[in-house]
Amino acid sequence: MRDERVTARANHDRMANAIRALSMDAVEAAKSGHPGLPMGAADIATVLFTRFLKFDPADPKWPDRDRFVLSAGHGSMLLYSLLYLLGYKGMTLDEIKRFRQLDSKTPGHPENFITEGVETTTGPLGQGLGNAVGMALAERILAAEFGPDVVDHYTYVLASDGDLMEGISHEAIALSGHLKLSKLIVLFDDNGITIDGKLSLSDSTDQVARFKAAGWNASKIDGHDPEAIAKAIEAAQKSDKPTMIACRTTIGFGAPKKAGTAEAHGSPLGADEIKGAREKLGWNYPAFEIPKDLLDAWRKAGARSQDAHKKWNERVKALPSDKRTEFERRLAGRLSPAVSGAVRMVKEQAAANPKEIATRKASESVLDALIEKAPEMIGGSADLTGSNNTKTKGMPVISPGEFKGQFLHWGIREHCMAAAMNGMALHGGVIPFSGTFLVFSDYCRPSIRLAALMEQRVIHVMTHDSIGLGEDGPTHQPVEHLAALRAIPNVDLFRPADLTETAECWQLALEKMKGPSVLALTRQNLPALRTTLEEKNLCALGAYELAPAKGKAQVSLFASGSEVSLCIAAKTELDKQGVSTRVVSVPCLDLFLAQDEKYRAAIIGDAPIKIAVEAAIRLGWDAIIGTDGRFIGMTGFGASAPYKDLYRRFGITTEAIVAAAFAALGDRREIPHKERA
Numbered sequence: 001m002r003d004e005r006v007t008a009r010a011n012h013d014r015m016a017n018a019i020r021a022l023s024m025d026a027v028e029a030a031k032s033g034h035p036g037l038p039m040g041a042a043d044i045a046t047v048l049f050t051r052f053l054k055f056d057p058a059d060p061k062w063p064d065r066d067r068f069v070l071s072a073g074h075g076s077m078l079l080y081s082l083l084y085l086l087g088y089k090g091m092t093l094d095e096i097k098r099f100r101q102l103d104s105k106t107p108g109h110p111e112n113f114i115t116e117g118v119e120t121t122t123g124p125l126g127q128g129l130g131n132a133v134g135m136a137l138a139e140r141i142l143a144a145e146f147g148p149d150v151v152d153h154y155t156y157v158l159a160s161d162g163d164l165m166e167g168i169s170h171e172a173i174a175l176s177g178h179l180k181l182s183k184l185i186v187l188f189d190d191n192g193i194t195i196d197g198k199l200s201l202s203d204s205t206d207q208v209a210r211f212k213a214a215g216w217n218a219s220k221i222d223g224h225d226p227e228a229i230a231k232a233i234e235a236a237q238k239s240d241k242p243t244m245i246a247c248r249t250t251i252g253f254g255a256p257k258k259a260g261t262a263e264a265h266g267s268p269l270g271a272d273e274i275k276g277a278r279e280k281l282g283w284n285y286p287a288f289e290i291p292k293d294l295l296d297a298w299r300k301a302g303a304r305s306q307d308a309h310k311k312w313n314e315r316v317k318a319l320p321s322d323k324r325t326e327f328e329r330r331l332a333g334r335l336s337p338a339v340s341g342a343v344r345m346v347k348e349q350a351a352a353n354p355k356e357i358a359t360r361k362a363s364e365s366v367l368d369a370l371i372e373k374a375p376e377m378i379g380g381s382a383d384l385t386g387s388n389n390t391k392t393k394g395m396p397v398i399s400p401g402e403f404k405g406q407f408l409h410w411g412i413r414e415h416c417m418a419a420a421m422n423g424m425a426l427h428g429g430v431i432p433f434s435g436t437f438l439v440f441s442d443y444c445r446p447s448i449r450l451a452a453l454m455e456q457r458v459i460h461v462m463t464h465d466s467i468g469l470g471e472d473g474p475t476h477q478p479v480e481h482l483a484a485l486r487a488i489p490n491v492d493l494f495r496p497a498d499l500t501e502t503a504e505c506w507q508l509a510l511e512k513m514k515g516p517s518v519l520a521l522t523r524q525n526l527p528a529l530r531t532t533l534e535e536k537n538l539c540a541l542g543a544y545e546l547a548p549a550k551g552k553a554q555v556s557l558f559a560s561g562s563e564v565s566l567c568i569a570a571k572t573e574l575d576k577q578g579v580s581t582r583v584v585s586v587p588c589l590d591l592f593l594a595q596d597e598k599y600r601a602a603i604i605g606d607a608p609i610k611i612a613v614e615a616a617i618r619l620g621w622d623a624i625i626g627t628d629g630r631f632i633g634m635t636g637f638g639a640s641a642p643y644k645d646l647y648r649r650f651g652i653t654t655e656a657i658v659a660a661a662f663a664a665l666g667d668r669r670e671i672p673h674k675e676r677a
């Protein structure tokens with residue numbers, strides 16, 4: 001018995017050392033990277049991947065696989081070593097040797113869209129933990145609907161001190177504790193070291209107590225003792241709460257001088273230290289060489305779940321055919337054809353019965369029509385449900401331990417909401433949409449940026465989109481946020497002008513399979529502008545001529561959202577005064593700027609006067625009006641007052657548009673005069 005244990009331990013050590021060796025050698029070859037975490041966490045990873053994790057390297061996207069999130073993305077060599085050792089086809093030894101090089105499968109931080117087997121893109125600390133909450137949530141939501149026979153997997157996270165120091169971790173821990181996400185298991189790489197040195201320089205939190213206070217199981221173990229790790233994971237799997245296992249480890253384990261110090265964190269160990277580590281670990285193989293028997297042992301571990309995978313395929317096949325079709329549709333992320341039907345119905349109603357409503361309310365009407373047709377849509381709000389209008393009557397609420405629902409009260413946790421939504425989208429089978437105020441997009445921004453990078457379909461409903469929110473004042477009035485969101489590549493920022501445009505923008509957001517959308521919506525009522533039914537989605541090209549000029553246009557007015565109606569009123573006035581004017585609605589500047597030259601030129605037109613109107617800063621609009629165009633909007637922060645007073649104070653009015661047009665015409669008339677002089 002004792003001998004067996006000794007042999008098992010020796011085998012474990014060799015397997016873990018394979019991770020350590022590959023990691024330190026790859027970082028050395030790249031002349032950059034982070035050897036400390038992979039060397040320290042190698043024991044945890046070896047136990048998890050060889051004894052617990054359910055996955056199949058032959059099918060990295062197997063929907064019922066356990067998810068593993070390396071939240072501390074800087075330790076990417078841990079993941080790459082595992083993928084190679086376990087037999088993921090895309091991860092060859094050559095790729096390991098090309099760590100951090102151009103076009104390799106081994107970028108500096110894990111990127112899920114580059115490397116098969118990587119579940120999410122991590123690097124910004126704390127995000128992975130937030131993603132994992134969403135993955136665990138999506139698993140429960142789908143299990144509640146389709147049953148444990150086809151949806152039953154764990155979400156494991158490896159989190160570092162940095163992950164747990166970031167503010168987002170507080171939101172993630174509190175929310176998942178509250179929801180009793182019992183299949184979420186966090187392995188905390190408790191090494192007490194950060195970049196600056198000892199963790200004690202900047203933190204003295206009792207993490208076990210912290211997690212327990214949030215409703216988790218939490219314990220402390222020796223992170224280099226495989227049996228202790230295994231026992232803790234076994235207990236975690238049986239728990240009715242999420243579990244955090246603080247695994248005490250030594251960063252850079254095996255490095256003779258640098259282990260246990262910040263020097264092992266983020267730079268190559270150096271030739272001498274690597275030589276010393278080889279001796280200390282009893283690793284007598286050249287760089288990048290894994291002995292055959294060891295590779296075989298790892299590959300065998302990689303094949304552990306093949307049988308489970310096969311049985312799962314059979315269980316899916318045995319589902320009643322309509323359930324199976326629906327399950328497969330959800331997993332593929334395909335929308336039901338009923339979605340476009342629902343959008344059409346809203347457009348029909350909008351045309352038949354034009355109403356003055358706020359676009360947040362318009363969005364609620366669209367959701368009302370959509371929600372039944374798209375049961376994969378999971379809505380939520382960061383404690384502004386009544387303001388964001390993201391919860392319709394037909395949406396049951398997800399609650400602790402009860403996941404059959406379509407709406408989640410995220411609490412006042414915008415950052416985790418956005419990160420978890422990314423995790424839900426990555427998990428698949430659900431389409432998350434959120435609700436908060438547009439001004440708080442800043443609190444979601446790091447996660448929205450990652451959704452864009454990862455090409456994930458998440459939809460953020462962000463209401464109270466300008467000074468038009470009125471009395472809450474400048475703290476709540478976004479001015480730079482539209483531009484800031486437009487600045488993120490692959491984010492589509494929609495700002496619809498009425499109910500019809502809101503329906504069209506929702507459709508575009510849902511149909512955008514590879515990236516996030518933000519719907520910026522008003523608090524205040526807006527008149528209906530699209531009063532005839534158009535089959536075509538006019539918002540699809542980002543901008544379109546809403547009101548043509550009578551004859552040759554002298555003035556082109558461009559606007560989004562709440563300011564489009566001001567332009568329509570200004571056009572009426574200008575036309576009356578003999579100035580032929582057209583109005584272009586720009587519900588999505590991002591989409592418009594992505595159109596071809598011909599379309600852009602046609603929409604921008606050749607009217608000599610171009611004026612853009614948006615109750616926000618000018619940034620971005622020059623692409624349409626040019627640097628010599630006129631802009632009516634904000635140049636600084638708003639103020640607290642009823643919104644009509646604010647629009648007057650900041651000069652965003654029909655009169656101001658008309659005056660700007662005349663001033664511009666006057667300027668032009670003056671030019672030849674000046675030239676004559």
Ligand SMILES: Cc1ncc(C[n+]2csc(CCOP(=O)(O)OP(=O)(O)O)c2C)c(N)n1
Nearest residue numbers: 037123124125160161162163193194195265
């Ligand atoms: C949001 C964010 N801030 C800063 C960094 C830069 N950074 C990378 S690792 C790290 C901290 C390292 O400490 P720890 O998380 O304990 O990792 P370990 O030293 O154990 O590898 C920092 C500050 C980052 N990646 N993300």
